Amino acid sequence: MRQGLTAGLSLKPPHVAEAVAARAEGLWFEVHPENYMAAGGPRLAGLAAVAERWPISLHGVGLSLAGDAPPDPDHLAALKRLVDRFQPALVSEHLAWSRHGATWLPDLLPFPRSRAALDRIADNVARLQDALGRPVLIENPALYLTLTGHELSETDLLIELVRRTGCGLLVDVNNAYVSGHNLGYSAEAYLDALPAEAVGEIHLAGHAADPRLGGELLIDSHDAPVAASVWRLYARLIARIGPRPTLIERDDKLPAFAALMAERDRAHGILTRQLAPEMDHV
Amino acid sequence: MSELARFQTAFAEALTGDVAALAPWSGGPDAAPRLSVYRNTVAKGCADAVAAQFPTLVRVVGEAWLRDAAVLFARAHPPASPRLADYGAAFPDWLAAFPPAADLPWLPGLARLDWAWSEALFAADQPPLLADDFARLAPDAYASLAADLHPAARLLWFADGTPSLWRALQGEAAPAEAELSPEPQGLLVTRPDLEARHQLLSRGAFAFLEACRRGLSLAAAGEAALQAEPDLPLAATFADLIAAGAFARLRPPASP
Numbered sequence: 048m049r050q051g052l053t054a055g056l057s058l059k060p061p062h063v064a065e066a067v068a069a070r071a072e073g074l075w076f077e078v079h080p081e082n083y084m085a086a087g088g089p090r091l092a093g094l095a096a097v098a099e100r101w102p103i104s105l106h107g108v109g110l111s112l113a114g115d116a117p118p119d120p121d122h123l124a125a126l127k128r129l130v131d132r133f134q135p136a137l138v139s140e141h142l143a144w145s146r147h148g149a150t151w152l153p154d155l156l157p158f159p160r161s162r163a164a165l166d167r168i169a170d171n172v173a174r175l176q177d178a179l180g181r182p183v184l185i186e187n188p189a190l191y192l193t194l195t196g197h198e199l200s201e202t203d204l205l206i207e208l209v210r211r212t213g214c215g216l217l218v219d220v221n222n223a224y225v226s227g228h229n230l231g232y233s234a235e236a237y238l239d240a241l242p243a244e245a246v247g248e249i250h251l252a253g254h255a256a257d258p259r260l261g262g263e264l265l266i267d268s269h270d271a272p273v274a275a276s277v278w279r280l281y282a283r284l285i286a287r288i289g290p291r292p293t294l295i296e297r298d299d300k301l302p303a304f305a306a307l308m309a310e311r312d313r314a315h316g317i318l319t320r321q322l323a324p325e326m327d328h329v
Numbered sequence: 330m331s332e333l334a335r336f337q338t339a340f341a342e343a344l345t346g347d348v349a350a351l352a353p354w355s356g357g358p359d360a361a362p363r364l365s366v367y368r369n370t371v372a373k374g375c376a377d378a379v380a381a382q383f384p385t386l387v388r389v390v391g392e393a394w395l396r397d398a399a400v401l402f403a404r405a406h407p408p409a410s411p412r413l414a415d416y417g418a419a420f421p422d423w424l425a426a427f428p429p430a431a432d433l434p435w436l437p438g439l440a441r442l443d444w445a446w447s448e449a450l451f452a453a454d455q456p457p458l459l460a461d462d463f464a465r466l467a468p469d470a471y472a473s474l475a476a477d478l479h480p481a482a483r484l485l486w487f488a489d490g491t492p493s494l495w496r497a498l499q500g501e502a503a504p505a506e507a508e509l510s511p512e513p514q515g516l517l518v519t520r521p522d523l524e525a526r527h528q529l530l531s532r533g534a535f536a537f538l539e540a541c542r543r544g545l546s547l548a549a550a551g552e553a554a555l556q557a558e559p560d561l562p563l564a565a566t567f568a569d570l571i572a573a574g575a576f577a578r579l580r581p582p583a584s585p
Contacts, residue, residue, distance in 0.1 A: 084412050087455075087481075115331055150408070153375060153411070156337075161333070163331060192360065192367070194354045259362045
């Protein structure tokens with residue numbers, strides 16, 4: 048597997064010391080680069096300490112690639128500085144938009160998947176990759192709202208984006224599950240449609256029922272352990288495409304580091320069991 | 330305007346309340362509650378950022394009050410960038426005009442101090458000047474050299490004791506009742522290494538640093554300090570500010 052990465056964790060500032068001291072084969076850590084675009088200070092120093100010990104992944108939330116504008120050049124330059132400094136094993140962004148004019152909407156927002164939107168996104172991904180001098184991975188979103196105006200399925204749009212730009216895919220299995228549940232399609236069929244060779248990373252996270260609509264609408268809340276249904280989809284995906292670096296994402300109701308490591312070890316087990324038969328053929 | 334831009338404008342309007350704006354792309358009875366997922370996430374993102382930047386306010390007014398205020402603030406001042414650690418500079422002034430905070434007149438001051446603290450945490454790292462760097466100077470050099478403030482140094486002056494109140498609220502055992510002395514005070518935040526620290530400033534110490542910030546020579550800064558506070562123990566005050574890590578670099582003074 049790429050650079051020996053198996054299962055990793057979102058790095059949270061309270062866990063930095065434990066992350067540096069951790070012992071685990073294939074471990075790596077992922078951060079949102081936007082949280083580290085500072086001149087200096089303890090948070091950046093914490094990331095530097097972890098990066099000396101473990102591979103790092105930069106998972107951007109700030110480029111609004113599906114926005115009707117090119118990526119912000121200042122933001123691209125700040126991202127490039129972090130990439131140059133930390134030499135991350137993986138760099139990724141989202142199939143979503145967040146910027147509207149001068150306003151930043153801190154969410155990953157949906158859009159009608161028109162051919163014109165695809166053209167814009169492909170151009171933005173190409174600009175991002177040109178600025179960084181390396182390919183990036185693009186993540187499938189969690190969807191909540193049925194929209195009209197789609198000319199492409201999400202999987203066809205992602206496949207076309209890979210073909211045009213040479214980017215890879217970050218497959219968020221929880222997002223696929225949540226979107227399939229919310230919009231009424233099969234997450235299995237969705238994941239089966241993604242080309243194995245394009246998948247460079249996988250995300251796993253917890254979800255929650257919407258407080259108003261209940262179980263009818265699932266929220267990609269990142270505030271709970273990975274659900275059993277998502278683990279099943281994950282094992283099925285890995286059986287088809289082989290092992291890929293896999294992240295346990297957790298942003299809210301942060302548990303102890305050891306609890307996150309236990310989830311991470313479960314993913315590591317699935318990945319290495321999958322790896323073992325391959326090794327027999329070597 | 331492209332179709333994508335039209336959609337995004339409509340979506341942004343729908344997020345701020347006008348769900349009908351999205352009708353060409355989305356309808357049905359559950360469009361509104363589903364759109365609320367996005368609205369809630371946007372509001373939560375803003376509230377998380379403000380709560381993280383103003384931890385002393387969380388201690389004083391409680392997390393729920395502050396988050397509600399942050400959501401209202403975000404309507405008037407939405408974030409302009411995904412770097413949410415930069416978000417909230419306008420919050421202290423906004424709080425000063427926020428009617429529910431009218432009976433907490435020291436709240437905007439505490440917010441300004443939290444903001445200064447946060448700025449210090451994210452400022453550039455630089456080793457500060459040490460006592461030895463000054464001890465080497467010939468006596469007449471004080472008239473021909475200015476000391477730049479350290480990139481993480483922040484100084485604030487208040488017409489009342491807000492800095493003491495803020496400092497008391499940083500302790501483990503926060504005071505049950507906010508007590509505000511009427512005595513004017515300043516606060517200096519520094520971060521000479523990875524740990525930020527704070528100390529009170531007298532009128533003279535504040536005048537000294539303010540003169541340095543304006544690029545005056547060390548001799549002129551000393552005069553300004555004594556003018557503001559004739560009884561100031563100047564040498565001890567200067568040594569104290571050096572020890573706090575307030576200075577980064579010596580250079581010729583700015584021309585007056």
